[in-house]
Amino acid sequence: MAQVPKACQICAENIQIKWKCLNCKTLLCNRCGQRHVSDEFYHEHQVVDLDSIERMQTYDFIKCPSHLKNSVSLYCWECKQTICVDCLGKTHQGHTLETIEAAQVTLKKTLWNHQAKINSQHLNLCYSEKEKTEKEMRLHKGKFDEEKQKILEYDLFLKEELTRRTELLLEELKEERRKSTHDINIRATKLDYRIKMLHKTNSMIENKKESFDIHTLRSVTELSTNVLKLPVDSFLSTETLSFNSKQFCPGQSRQELQDIIKHLAGSLKTVQPYVPSSIEFKSINSFSTDLTSISSIKSKEDCTILISSKQDTNFRQVDLEQEKIIGEEKI
Structure with a gap:
């Protein structure tokens, strides 16, 4: 059964x-x-x-290692080892002792309590904290992706605005070049016409200068006189062309959004044309003096200059800050 x-x-x-x-x-x-x-x-x-x-x-x-004739029956909590009754001398005197069975029960009960605390407290707290951490991680990733998208969108906007601004600058420069080319072509056309006329007149003089016909000579002379009424240096490029040229100026400061793009891309600035064969002087200030001419200028450390002429034996001292002549010095 x-x-x-x-x-x-x-x-x-x-x-x-x-x-x-x-x-x-x-x-x-x-x-x-x-x-x-x-x-x-x-x-x-x-x-x-x-x-x-x-x-x-x-x-x-299980025999006691110190007393082989005895079996272990007690557990010493201080030494954390099993002992026999003969071990209760000096070695374990005053120690906390229990039967092995009781010690086992105490240890098992402690483990039960530890396991209960792990399950009811520590693990719960850890899982709760882990869930919060994972939530923060998701929020952090979402915020990161959001800001990344903003940066990429703003980057695209900047590129589009910069391209648009660049196209405007190039179109403006192209229009300026068209105007300047037109003015230069006009001058070149006038020069070509003048050269053609001079060659034609020169050829006519060459053909008629040996003539014995007074009327022919008079007619050629009047024609060549009219041609030569224009001064010989009237077509020399002593002056710059009348048009203004454009110079590219890179952007500098940042202001509002549109101004940032505008300054970042730069702008076209009206400047005087570059003339390599000449030097341009610009008058900053002027001073009155009794000198008929100036042949020497010397600077001094006190922000003054000395001017003189060959006809005078003295220097005139000019104060640049006060903008006037303040005295004379012997040469």
């Missing part, structure tokens, strides 16, 4: 018995055993694993 398994003596439901309370002499399932240990009312009870009850008896066959 088969033996019917015993059920838990607390819940009377679970037949998987794992624990036994040595004080209550009660067989317990795993869940009821954990509750029994954590209940303050049963604080001093010893709950042991059924599998360890038989193993407890095996300590009768």
Whole structure:
């Protein structure tokens, strides 16, 4: 006849018995055993694993390393080792001692409490913190992606604005070149016409200058006189062309958004045309003096200059800050 398994003596439901309370002499399932240990009312009870009850008896066959004739029966908490009764001398005097079985129960109960705290407190807190951290990570990534998109969109906007501004500058420069080319072509056309006329007149003089016909000579002379009425240097480029040229000026400061792009791209500035063959002097200020001419200028460290002429034996001292002549010095 088969033996019917015993059920838990607390819940009377679970037949998987794992624990036994040595004080209550009660067989317990795993869940009821954990509750029994954590209940303050049963604080001093010893709950042991059924599998360890038989193993407890095996300590009768473990001999003490210091006293080979004795089996270990006690546990020293300070030394953390099993001992026999003969070890209770000087070595373990005053130490906290328990039977091995009681020490096992104490350690198991401590482990039960540790496991309960890990499951009910530490793990819960860790999982809660992990969930918060993962949420922060998602928010951080979302914010990062959002700012990255803003940067990329702004970068595209800047590029489009810069391209648009560059196209405007190039178109403006192109229009200025068209105007300047037109003015230069007009001058070149006039010069070509003058050269052609001079060659034609010169050729006519060459053909008619040996003529004996007075009327022919008079006619050629009148024609050449009219041609030569224009001064010979009237077509020399002593002056710059009348048009203004454009010079590219890179952008400098940043202001509002549109101004940033405008200054970043730069602008076209009207400047005087560059003339390599001449030097342009610009009058900054003027001073009145009784000198008929100036042949020498010398600067001094006190922000004054000395001017003189060959006809005068004295220097005139000019104060640049006061903008006037303040005295004379002998040469």
